[in-house]
Amino acid sequence: MSDSKPSQHEEKKTTSLRERKKHQAKADIEEAALRLFHEKGYEQTSIQNIADAVMMSSRTFFRYFASKEDVLLGFIRKAQRDGIRSLNQIETTALPHVALREVFESLAIEYQKQRSNLQIRYQVAMQTPSISSMFLYSLLESEPAICDALYSRLENANVNEIRFLVAIYMASFRVSVEKWLENEKNSDLVSLLNDHLDYFLTMPIGNNRL
Amino acid sequence: MSDSKPSQHEEKKTTSLRERKKHQAKADIEEAALRLFHEKGYEQTSIQNIADAVMMSSRTFFRYFASKEDVLLGFIRKAQRDGIRSLNQIETTALPHVALREVFESLAIEYQKQRSNLQIRYQVAMQTPSISSMFLYSLLESEPAICDALYSRLENANVNEIRFLVAIYMASFRVSVEKWLENEKNSDLVSLLNDHLDYFLTMPIGNNRL
DNA sequence: AGTATAATGTCAGTGTATGACAAAAGTCAA
DNA sequence: TTGACTTTTGTCATACACTGACATTATACT
Known part of the structure; x- marks a missing residue:
């Protein structure tokens, strides 16, 4: 002036x-x-x-x-999109489990880079039901895209199997992210996620029930 | 008059x-x-x-x-709540997997009773992003309640393990519901869910990767 | 019937979001 | 620097979701 x-x-x-x-x-x-x-x-x-x-x-x-909510969660959607880019680097010969492990690991790495930023958004979101639904959605909305990408890239893939597996991995990822953001101590999302996936993959299940 | x-x-x-x-x-x-x-x-x-x-x-x-959204999704929240009531009938000695199987089976039964009603709501929700987030949320919002109920009822339960397992089962349930509602042919949600859970519990995993 | 109680309508107001158009600021060339 | 061009911003008007306050109407009870 x-x-x-x-x-x-x-x-x-x-x-x-x-x-x-x-x-x-x-x-x-x-x-x-x-x-x-x-x-x-x-x-x-x-x-x-x-x-x-x-x-x-x-x-x-x-x-x-675009909206008030966009200020809070647009960032997360972007991180989600960025993380999914790694899908294109997956070999078409990879097994679904290997591919999914890679996808969610790179997503975790992407998240890891933005911990404090994500944390404050998470805290705000959790205090408002209508917003926590959108937070949840911002995590899960990329699920169809992941399914499509995996299905088109992997040979001999079954759509229903892929869809189910992605949902399972997504749930593991979600719980990992939640735990990671809830507790200051949990600084390493990647290993938290890997622990969950390892646990899930080696669960002594199907035997001790029914 | x-x-x-x-x-x-x-x-x-x-x-x-x-x-x-x-x-x-x-x-x-x-x-x-x-x-x-x-x-x-x-x-x-x-x-x-x-x-x-x-x-x-x-x-x-x-x-x-309470809101426009409540007209569409209140019904689903109610079904969700009703289904969860079965939690209280679970023996404290049951294994987590057995308990979860029961919980989600009774939830599936509750859903089954209301197929056409749920279907129209699902169709409407899927056409509007802000509403599909709420639909998703109406399914997942009871997750903490299930975790709490299981944790308080089961002996020797680990909080983190429960939370993770519930998320996995919830994901299986969600995918089952989605498939069930997408396709007129799939009339039996309970068996659809059981197929998913059986598949999940007997997956040949942990061996063919890493 | 008449009184108490509960449901409904009316009105005013807040907050989110969008279109239309005018005002201001940035860009670029002569 | 001036002046024309483009982009950004402010202002105004509008639609819709929701809420509080209060008057009006309908049910309930005796």
């Missing part, structure tokens, strides 16, 4: 001023929103509150995020 | 007129809502549309249902 002169040199780099501002605005919204959600609770925080905090109109909020 | 005279005899039976009217109103709302959801889609149907269809004010709608 009252600056002497705008210097039109230095960083032109890769992104334009416009791009940088957009990126910053989105980051600002997300930061303010998470802070407010954490302080006052998700439902107690209105879009207007968030917009006020970053000094923009509430209409502009919706130009950066 | 223009009736000659209200007869104050005949059916006094068990419920009062007031109770019967309330029950009828709720049933009317639910029926109209499901019909409209099916015809126009969930999001394309407003509360006002539903209220108009049963000739009441939209305010009254909310005296029977």
Whole structure:
């Protein structure tokens, strides 16, 4: 505003001023929103509150995020999508169990990178039923995509078997993530997941019942 | 209104007129809502549309249902709750696998009773992302309750083990329900579930990998 | 019948979300 | 720097989901 002169040199780099501002605005919204959600609770925080905090109109909020929920969970969906990319690197000759182990391990690694970020979102989500459903959904919504990808890549794969196995692995992953986020001590999601999968794969089952 | 005279005899039976009217109103709302959801889609149907269809004010709608979503999924939550009641009949000496098998079998039986009703709700839910998340949640939200009940009833139970097992069984149940509702042919959820569980319990795993 | 009680309608208000259009800011070339 | 062009933002209007408050109507009870 009252600056002497705008210097039109230095960083032109890769992104334009416009791009940088957009990126910053989105980051600002997300930061303010998470802070407010954490302080006052998700439902107690209105879009207007968030917009006020970053000094923009509430209409502009919706130009950066599709919904209030998107601010909280869009990040998780992205992590989920990124993690699933590893599917394309799986050999078509791999066994379903090997492929699934790889998929969910890379997903776990992706999650691991964002622990604190995920944790605060998880905490907020768990305090609001309508949001915990969306959190759950953000984990499970990629299940069909994983099934499709596995089915198209693996030779001699059975659709129903794949679908069932993916659901089982997904459940293991979900419980691992929940435990991991609930307890500060559990810093290593990957080994937590592997423990679960190992346990699941070596369970002495089918004998001690019926 | 223009009736000659209200007869104050005949059916006094068990419920009062007031109770019967309330029950009828709720049933009317639910029926109209499901019909409209099916015809126009969930999001394309407003509360006002539903209220108009049963000739009441939209305010009254909310005296029977907590939300629009409640009309669609309250039924499922109820079935879920009813099915879980069987938990209390489990002996404290039962093995977790036996107990879980029983719990989910009785849940399946409860679902089975309401196939067509569940099917239309499932179809509507699947057409709307925000609602499919709630559908998913209505299945999974009872997971903690099952864990708690099992843990308190079974001797020598390990919390983490229970939690993990319940999640696995829940995933099997979910996939069974989905397959059951997707295909008209699959009329028997109980055997579908048992097939899945048997498959899961006898899987040749842990050997053919790593 | 008349009074108490419960259900319903009306009205006003909050919050989420979206379309339309005007105002402001960034971009680029002369 | 100016001026034209594009993108972003603000403002306004609107729709829908939901809630509280209060008046109105219908059932219940004696």
